[in-house]
Amino acid sequence: MFYIITTASSILVIIGWTSIRKINEKVKNMIEEKTSKTIKEYEIRMSAFEDNLSKRALQVKQNEQEILNMNAIHSLWLRASQDSTPSGKLEIYDEILEIRSNDIEALTFKSDAVLDLGEANWSLKLANHALEIDNTYANAFYQRAKVYAVLKQEDNAVHDLEKAISLNEDYVVQIENEKVFKDNLNINSMKRLLS
Numbered sequence: 001m002f003y004i005i006t007t008a009s010s011i012l013v014i015i016g017w018t019s020i021r022k023i024n025e026k027v028k029n030m031i032e033e034k035t036s037k038t039i040k041e042y043e044i045r046m047s048a049f050e051d052n053l054s055k056r057a058l059q060v061k062q063n064e065q066e067i068l069n070m071n072a073i074h075s076l077w078l079r080a081s082q083d084s085t086p087s088g089k090l091e092i093y094d095e096i097l098e099i100r101s102n103d104i105e106a107l108t109f110k111s112d113a114v115l116d117l118g119e120a121n122w123s124l125k126l127a128n129h130a131l132e133i134d135n136t137y138a139n140a141f142y143q144r145a146k147v148y149a150v151l152k153q154e155d156n157a158v159h160d161l162e163k164a165i166s167l168n169e170d171y172v173v174q175i176e177n178e179k180v181f182k183d184n185l186n187i188n189s190m191k192r193l194l195s
Contacts (some may be wrong), residue, residue, distance in 0.1 A: 069099050069100065072099055073096055073099055073100065073103075076092050076095050076096050076099075077096070079092050080092040080093065080096075080109070086113040086114075086116035086117050087113075087117065089109070089110075089113045090110060090113045090114065090117070093106045093107075093109055093110035093113060094110070097110070102133050104130045104133050104134050104137050104140065105139070107126050107127075107129055107130040107133070107140075108126075108127065108130045108137070108139050108140045108143050110126055111123045111124075111126035111127045111130065111140075111143050111144075111147070112143055112146070114126060115143075115146060115147055115150065120147055120150045120151050121151075123143075123147045124144065124147045124148075124151070127140055127143045127144035127147055128144065130143075131144065136167060137167075138163075138164045138167035138168040138171065139164070141160045141161070141163045141164040141167065142160070142161070142164040142171055142174070144156075144160045145157045145158075145160035145161045145164060145181075146178070146180045146181070148160060149180050149181055149183075149184040149185055150180060150184060152184065154184070154185055154186060154189060157181075157184070157185060158185070158189050158192075158193065161175060161181075161193050162193065165193065172193075172194055175190070175193060175194065176194060
């Protein structure tokens with residue numbers, strides 16, 4: 001009986017030991033799998049976080065550059081308002097266009113300065129370029145109308161003035177006071193525009 005109990009105990013110990021070892025291995029494997037899965041999820045999250053951080057840093061740099069550009073442009077506009085010569089203004093508008101090549105306002109004001117220098121065809125190209133960028137910018141239509149008036153293209157000038165007035169009614173007052181229109185447009189055309 002003693003031998004039977006000893007043998008049975010030994011068998012149970014061996015089976016138990018194997019079971020405990022298997023359980024231990026299974027627990028280790030489960031822990032390793034969960035740890036590995038957690039590490040992968042963490043790596044994915046960190047990668048997404050790093051990408052987001054890089055995008056934000058780039059955005060901050062772009063915003064910083066835009067602020068610097070805006071300050072420079074603002075300073076140039078102040079200089080242009082103080083300069084009384086068309087050639088001096090022209091240089092300043094060129095500086096603005098170096099910073100922001102498609103600045104509609106700078107193109108339009110450059111067109112006006114060029115017209116003051118007697119370069120009507122160049123002025124027309126600049127006004128057309130401004131309208132290619134934004135065909136709802138009233139000042140570009142107004143400027144192009146001035147050029148057309150100088151070039152004695154009254155129908156085109158009147159058409160552009162009508163467009164400028166439709167976009168901004170304040171141009172009626174400017175048309176009344178603009179020497180270029182008084183000198184180059186028919187009185188009937190002027191009356192029709194101002195009525």
